Amino acid sequence: AQKVTQAQTEISVVEKEDVTLDCVYETRDTTYYLFWYKQPPSGELVFLIRRNSFDEQNEISGRYSWNFQKSTSSFNFTITASQVVDSAVYFCALTYNAGNMLTFGGGTRLMVKP
């Protein structure tokens, strides 16, 4: 069985602070895929990133960066110099099979205050 845990249910920061959202996963599969999604107040989930289990390179996209560590089964997401527009619920998710059913974590609500 797969499981994704986002221990932080809610985080509040002041604009321009850096913030890291934690994601820990469990799976018995050797090949799997990890995702991060953003859900702004409008409700629609927006895809941010996908990582394959065989590619442990960290990734940076503008103010966003992701740290994938198989040794600790973690796929953490850092926002540098946070902005009010980053306020949203962020979900980490995992899939392993061709049917690509995603297993989601419980989500982390990020509030960035001006």
Place this chain on the structure above:
Amino acid sequence: DVKVTQSSRYLVKRTGEKVFLECVQDMDHENMFWYRQDPGLGLRLIYFSYDVKMKEKGDIPEGYSVSREKKERFSLILESASTNQTSMYLCASSLPIDRVYGYTFGSGTRLTVV
């Protein structure tokens, strides 16, 4: 842009009613999914389909059924709505995992059962 359209943004139904939630995607995706989102629980998979007339149970199928008569349309059916089915319902579509860089989600249907 791929679009996933859910027919209703808000619905209020009475206990015992049969409820249909409709989802249409316009990019010829093979896979379609229905998730339920509840606070603190993240998104949980109800049913998914990887082809016309094919369906598979997800993690919480009880009280639900689905229909996929055409590739672009995936319907979620609540046979006899109950108050514990009050929730946000999200539809998604995707290509098979080796070609997918993320699901595309609809905007969600917030269902209230009274």
